[in-house]
Amino acid sequence: MTDDSTRVQPVLSVENLTTSFKTQEGWKTVIRDINLHVDAGETVAIVGESGSGKSVTALSTMRLLPPGRSRTEGRILLNGTDLVKVSEAEMRKVRGGSIGMIFQEPMTSLNPVYTIGNQIAEALVLHRGLSWKAAEAETLRLMERVRIPAAKTRLHEYPHKFSGGMRQRVMIAMALACRPKLLIADEPTTALDVTIQAEILHLLRDLQQEENMGVLFITHDMGVVAEIADRTVVMFRGDMVETGKTNEIFAAPKAVYTKSLLASIPRLGTMGDTQAPKRFPEVDSATGEAIDGREMNTVAASVPPILKVDDLAVRFDLPHGRVHAVEHVSFDLRPGETLSLVGESGCGKSTTGRAIIRLLTPSAGRIEIAGEDITKAGMRELRAMRRKAQMIFQDPFASLNPRITVGSAIAEPILAHGLMGRRDAKDRVAELLQKVGLAPDMASRHPNEFSGGQRQRISIARALALDPKLIVADEAVSALDVSVKAQVSNLMLDLQEKHGLAYLFISHDMAVVERMSHRVAVMFLGEIVEIGPRASIFDNPQHPYTRRLISAVPIPDPERRGQTPPPLTEEIKSPVKSFDYVPPKRTYREVSPGHFVQNDA
CATH class of the missing domain: 3.40.50.300 (P-loop containing nucleotide triphosphate hydrolases)
Structure with missing residues (x-):
């Protein structure tokens, strides 16, 4: 230059x-x-x-x-x-x-x-x-x-x-x-x-x-x-x-x-020996100086899971073959706990989340929410389940109806489940908008009048409307700039601590995952290749893909430019297989307590 x-x-x-x-x-x-x-x-x-x-x-x-x-x-x-x-x-x-x-x-x-x-x-x-x-x-x-x-x-x-x-x-x-x-x-x-x-x-x-x-x-x-x-x-x-x-x-x-x-930038490797999630730094508006956030609560292992996923598979048939989007996925999630699903675009993270909420029908496996098997649940059972489990979608514009105001979109689940009358629902909408950092009078606007980040906050407010116990957050903060990302992440942590919310946190932002998670599951080509406590995954990654994932995080320091790994030269394997393909059963070894890695690298 x-x-x-x-x-x-x-x-x-x-x-x-x-x-x-x-x-x-x-x-x-x-x-x-x-x-x-x-x-x-x-x-x-x-x-x-x-x-x-x-x-x-x-x-x-x-x-x-x-x-x-x-x-x-x-x-x-x-x-x-x-x-x-x-x-x-x-x-x-x-x-x-x-x-x-x-x-x-x-x-x-x-x-x-x-x-x-x-x-x-x-x-x-x-x-x-x-x-x-x-x-x-x-x-x-x-x-x-x-x-x-x-x-x-x-x-x-x-x-x-x-x-x-x-x-x-x-x-x-x-x-x-x-x-x-x-x-x-x-x-x-x-x-x-x-x-x-x-x-x-x-x-x-x-x-x-x-x-x-x-x-x-x-x-x-x-x-x-x-x-x-x-x-x-x-x-x-x-x-x-x-x-x-x-x-x-x-x-x-x-x-x-x-x-x-x-x-406000979350920086990888700043958690030290902390075992639980940690609030993002609070920034002094007058000086711009940051004060590191406090450590959040740990989760008792004796608490029964709110979510149990056992051997989940999701497959889609195409004219020329079958997409094995998710195979042999198993994990559980306790109240007050955050399990983050990370991995490449197309690896099956969002498909797993949608199958858990039953927006997709699983091809095999079992899903339990609050002890009830919802794998084959009918419409009535699914309606009751959605009082307990909600989803924040990846694309906020596509998930909001462009023809109705955002206030109506947030109030819709409250009214549909008969929790409040219209007047009380209006007050509840104003309260939810304030919780996610938006003005209550914005309820009268339509989705096209908001920026991408503001629309994501509206989606979070809508997911919180029914006071669920489980939230599947699919890239919930990906569209937010760093300062608002910190605010919304802290809001999610505070709500989790206050209400015992369980989060299945689907994300590609490894620095945010490190701050938000109790445990981390790494997905690759539809399978979990490594799962364990957050500190174990980040401090001692075992699978080659996990190591590459962590090393690829861009460092917010121009003096260290060029330290991301070189691009891969081999073609990414396709999840599309022949109709007679039988996915192999995977085995795992335990590296440390609760830290498992797939044997087949």
Whole structure:
């Protein structure tokens, strides 16, 4: 990177960007006087709280905000051309051509009625002029490059058959298809586990060097910022509060908000000898200094489990074979305990969680909640079970009805189970919104009026509405920026301590898992390969995949950049097997009390 005196014209230059939205009260300004530039071959990160204006800055740059309801002022120069002034027809050529964009929520960005291969190939036909046959061959190469297993057989599948992480990899392939000069990446690794995240970051870095591509990287993961960003822009409530070289901002932040943002980062390996979960650091709002959180309660081994899973299997039949999504999964979970399920995207974590809540029908095995077998339960039994067990879903936008207000969404289970009248339910909704850090008057808004992180908090509030004893939290804090992630994680820990909640915590964020967990189960290709107390798993990992998972966690320190493991070269095994395939029965050895590792590595 060169200094300002010798710097050539940047790929992107944003000057005094101000964006407003039309409301019932008039025009409301959401970002003010944003100034930044991205040079060829340079990565600039935008960080800040959920709702700070990061994504609005990106959408303004791409001219993707709704016309008539939004107003953009200032200049957005792409290689010297002001995108604010060009026609919509010219912008269509820019989008996907000169500028590629990876969106935050892949399921809402992919068209559900077209195959994955068709959607990637379309960009190649439109922007690179390839024939459909050549575009399909290039699509297959792109899918293999972002490490989608069995890419050739999955080329003609639809988005709903892909996991959240797999869909994000499709979005990355689509954004890179036309070799753009500028890539805008809006939370591109949010849905990815740490090993795939490390590989995607390696991939983006390699492509950036090959194409001399500028990258505007929007994220709440400060470890990722430390790993890849040359410069960092910090945003807070629509304003730029600090900008500079990444290593200088991490070493000596000037703004109080930047200090608090860095202080909130959960760092791997900071638990010491603590056996139980530990609250995230509390940040002094005046100084930005962090005070480490207290240790939470341990769980008595004599307490009977709220959840028992025995030899669970979930399989899906396809025309050409059978997907063995989950095989031979067994564990139990006690009141007041958190068991974290970690592993690669597509390894079966979410499928396990959905099967436990009976949103999927198990193919084999037994599931007991509060001593009752729900494996073959009917509608009446399942309705009663959902008073005891609730789920927080991975994609908050897809799990909220866009046609009803969030207040109605939170009140819906309360009213459906006849727990309260409408007036009391309204008060309960206001209380739940406050618990997750949102204002009670937000109950009258619709889901599209919230940021991704705010929608996740609404999903948590809805899951708490029935006072359940078991919560399956599927990436419950993955969409939250670091400061809100700490607040919501502390809220979950406090609720657990107060009400004896049991959490099956499905996550790819290993630093959060280390703070939140009593025990950890590591999944790989649908099987648990290692399970044990949190300290045993993190301090003495035995399975090769567990060791790789921990080593892939990005370190929030720019001075230690480049220490993530190199990307894997072998293809990920496919979970699709022939119809006559019989999964082998696994055996485990006990490394230490309660710490088991699969013998078949």
